[in-house]
Amino acid sequence: MMRPILLHRFTLMLLSALAFLALWQAVAQMGLVKRSFLVGPVDAFAVLWRQTLNGSLAASMLATTHRMVTGFALASGIGILLGAALGSSALVRRLLMPTLDAIRPLPASAIIPVAILMFGLNEAMSVFVIAFGSMWPVLLGTVHGFQNVPVGLRELARVLEMGRLRAFLTVHLPSAFRDIFPGLRTGLALALIMTVVTEMQASLPGLGYDIFVAQRSYRSADLYAALIVIGVIGLCINQILVWAERRLFPWASSR
Amino acid sequence: MRRPPVNLLPAGLAARMTNLVLSLIVPATLLIGWEAAAAGGYIDEGAFSRPSSIARAGIAAILDGSLLTATLQTLQAAGLGLLVGAVTGAVLGVFLGLQPMAEIATRPTVEMLRAIPAIAFTPLALLVFGFGLALQMVIVAYATAWPVMVAALAATRGIDRRLLEVADVLEMGLARRLRVIILPAVFGRIVVGLRTAMGFALVVSVTVEILANPRGLGYQLILAQQSFRPDLMYACIVWLAGLGAAAGALSNLLNRFSTEMAR
Numbered sequence: 225m226m227r228p229i230l231l232h233r234f235t236l237m238l239l240s241a242l243a244f245l246a247l248w249q250a251v252a253q254m255g256l257v258k259r260s261f262l263v264g265p266v267d268a269f270a271v272l273w274r275q276t277l278n279g280s281l282a283a284s285m286l287a288t289t290h291r292m293v294t295g296f297a298l299a300s301g302i303g304i305l306l307g308a309a310l311g312s313s314a315l316v317r318r319l320l321m322p323t324l325d326a327i328r329p330l331p332a333s334a335i336i337p338v339a340i341l342m343f344g345l346n347e348a349m350s351v352f353v354i355a356f357g358s359m360w361p362v363l364l365g366t367v368h369g370f371q372n373v374p375v376g377l378r379e380l381a382r383v384l385e386m387g388r389l390r391a392f393l394t395v396h397l398p399s400a401f402r403d404i405f406p407g408l409r410t411g412l413a414l415a416l417i418m419t420v421v422t423e424m425q426a427s428l429p430g431l432g433y434d435i436f437v438a439q440r441s442y443r444s445a446d447l448y449a450a451l452i453v454i455g456v457i458g459l460c461i462n463q464i465l466v467w468a469e470r471r472l473f474p475w476a477s478s479r
Numbered sequence: 480m481r482r483p484p485v486n487l488l489p490a491g492l493a494a495r496m497t498n499l500v501l502s503l504i505v506p507a508t509l510l511i512g513w514e515a516a517a518a519g520g521y522i523d524e525g526a527f528s529r530p531s532s533i534a535r536a537g538i539a540a541i542l543d544g545s546l547l548t549a550t551l552q553t554l555q556a557a558g559l560g561l562l563v564g565a566v567t568g569a570v571l572g573v574f575l576g577l578q579p580m581a582e583i584a585t586r587p588t589v590e591m592l593r594a595i596p597a598i599a600f601t602p603l604a605l606l607v608f609g610f611g612l613a614l615q616m617v618i619v620a621y622a623t624a625w626p627v628m629v630a631a632l633a634a635t636r637g638i639d640r641r642l643l644e645v646a647d648v649l650e651m652g653l654a655r656r657l658r659v660i661i662l663p664a665v666f667g668r669i670v671v672g673l674r675t676a677m678g679f680a681l682v683v684s685v686t687v688e689i690l691a692n693p694r695g696l697g698y699q700l701i702l703a704q705q706s707f708r709p710d711l712m713y714a715c716i717v718w719l720a721g722l723g724a725a726a727g728a729l730s731n732l733l734n735r736f737s738t739e740m741a742r
Contacts, residue, residue, distance in 0.1 A: 233583055240584035261607050315501075322502035329723025330716065333686040333697070337704035337712050341526040417596040424601070424690055432599065439602030447603055451595055458594030 260444050268448040275449065285453060288419055288430035291347070295354025296415040300408060302355065303362030308392070310363075311370025311400065324363070332357030332414070333421055340426070350422035357418040358411040365407025369400025402473065409465045416458055431457075528710040537714030545699070546718060553695035554722075556612055557684035560619025565676055567620065568627030569669055573661060575628075576635020577643075597622035597683055601691055611694070615687045622683045623676035630672025634665035670737040674730045681726050685719065696722075 245265045251257065252264030275281035310317050310324075335356050336349075343349035373396050381391035423432030431450050438446035510530050516522045517529035528536075540546040575582040597618050608614045638661065646656050688697025696719060703712035 236580070236583050237587050241587040244585075244588045261603075318498055318501040319505055323505045326506070326720060326724070329727050330720040331682040331685045331723060333682065333689050334700060334716050334719045336689055337700055338716065340704060341709060341712075417598055420596055420599050421686055421690065424598075435599060435602050439606055442606075444603075444606070447606075451599055451603070454599050455591050455595040458596070459590060462594065 260442055263444045263448045265448075267445040268452060271445045271449040272452065281453065284429065284431050284434050284450075285457070287428070288423065288432065288454075289457065291350055291423070291428070291430060292354065292412075292415045292419040295351045295419065296358050296412055298351065298355040299357075299359035299411055299415065300362050303359045303407070303411070304366050304404060307363045307366025307404075308370050308397070308400070311367040312396070317367075328360055332360075332418060336422065336425055345426040345428075347428065350419070350426060350428055353422050354415050354418040358415040361407040361410035361414070362404065363407070365403045365405070366400060369403030370396060372403070373399045405469065405472065409469075412461055412465065413458070416454075416461065420454065524709070525707065526709060528713060532710040533713040533717070536708070536710035537717065540711060540714060546696075546715070549694075549696045549699045550718070550722065552612075553681070553684050553688065553697065556615035556687075556695065557619055557680040559612075560616040560684065561623050561676060561680040563616065564620035564623030564680075565627045565673055568624035568629075568672070568676070569631045571624070572628040572631025572633075572669075573635045573657075573665065576632045576638075576665075577661075579636075582632070593625050597679075598686055598690070601687055605691055610692055615684055615692050615695075618687050619680050619683045622679045626675040626679070627669060627672040630668045630675075631665055634668035635661065637668075638664045667737055667741055670733060674733060677726060677730045677733075681723060 249264040249266055252259075252262050252267075272281060275284075310320060332353070336353055339349040339352045339356075343352060377395050377399055381395045386395070419430070420432035420435075422428065423430040424436045427433055427436070431454050434450040435447055435454075438444070438450060513522070513527070514529050514531060517524055517527070522529075524532075537546070575585065600621060601614075601618055604614050604617050608617065642660050642664075643656075646660055651659070684695065685697040685700075688695040689701050690697075692698065696715060700712060700715045700719070703709070703715060
């Protein structure tokens with residue numbers, strides 16, 4: 225009973241996606257909109273095919289993904305360590321939380337000029353900005369997770385006379401992970417955004433820069449091609465995280 | 480006659496004072512250390528101007544009106560963009576929630592578009608609209624429509640089908656149906672989506688200004704950096720953090736308002 229319905233839905237989705245592409249192509253070809261504004265999917269995919277063959281697509285994707293992952297790894301490391309300290313100690317919380325709460329509402333991209341002054345227009349600046357922007361959800365999730373480790377588990381660690389490090393790694397961190405994970409998920413989405421932004425701002429090789437160059441040289445097909453690739457990367461990240469969430473927390477699925 | 484116990488400090492105030500003192504230790508140490516290090520020549524003031532000059536630059540920018548003008552420009556684009564985005568998102572979400580077939584059919588397109596960060600559209604929007612308010616508004620609207628749409632879609636789908644069947648039997652028109660059944664059912668969830676969208680609106684508005692649009696606080700910020708005025712740059716950053724906090728407070732107010740409406 226399930227299978228035909230699923231198949232039916234899949235067919236409908238596929239057909240509608242094709243219909244959307246056809247509509248897009250038709251509108252672009254009718255010439256109602258200027259060609260520099262709207263390029264049909266045929267042209268955009270032709271660009272993608274050419275870039276695949278000459279390797280520039282792979283190079284841009286790799287550069288963007290690498291930058292994003294580096295910044296996000298930094299953000300996760302700092303966010304989890306700092307969050308664990310804040311979540312486990314009321315004193316640390318009282319000392320640092322108000323300061324962090326004052327910095328947190330700052331729009332993440334506003335740190336870009338500071339980063340440029342500190343590092344220049346380079347890779348380090350980009351990674352710093354990505355890390356700054358994507359750290360907050362991880363930090364907040366971790367603080368929440370560590371504050372809410374069940375009393376029973378804390379007692380257990382104490383009764384078993386675990387060392388601090390062992391208790392942290394085997395009891396507190398796994399227990400807090402339920403709250404850390406959504407933070408990581410939001411953080412990674414933000415990391416992609418900040419990556420594109422810094423690539424545009426600092427002219428670092430990658431998809432964000434490709435978009436900017438395409439616009440400046442009025443090559444709209446290249447612009448649409450880069451947008452498509454960024455969308456696909458975003459989709460892939462999301463799918464991987466949804467899959468990871470199901471694997472890690474099977475009891476909390478179907479959300 | 481027993482005298483009531485004299486309390487110099489009302490209950491709770493002592494604890495609050497301790498908290499205040501504790502929370503001020505870190506920023507005060509940082510600021511004083513920063514100022515002292517700059518005075519001693521240990522810090523490159525080309526990158527980290529000292530707190531006192533930042534404060535002076537900030538006050539000067541407030542007094543000559545440039546900071547306020549820029550703020551209004553940024554908030555105007557954020558507000559109008561949010562309005563357009565939220566209305567579009569809510570209408571789209573409710574429509575797709577009522578039409579399951581349309582929802583399934585548009586899902587691949589919607590998921591694909593949603594995965595593209597709004598900011599990535601800045602160069603394209605620049606081609607179409609040129610510099611100015613429209614450029615920024617469109618990007619903010621794109622960014623803010625999605626969270627509202629997702630919330631409205633989920634909420635509309637969650638409406639008890641039997642209520643809609645009753646509406647069919649009573650032959651209710653769309654307007655009545657919206658007012659009596661749909662809006663009351665989806666209002667709370669839409670507010671949740673709207674709060675997420677509010678968080679995006681200011682950030683996206685500022686980011687478009689930093690990247691491309693020569694207006695507003697983001698432009699002031701990047702201009703200050705490029706014209707070697709780090710004092711003014713930091714003043715803008717402090718101001719922006721304050722604006723962000725104000726937006727957060729507004730969002731919390733909206734939350735309280737909506738929970739009270741629900742009661």
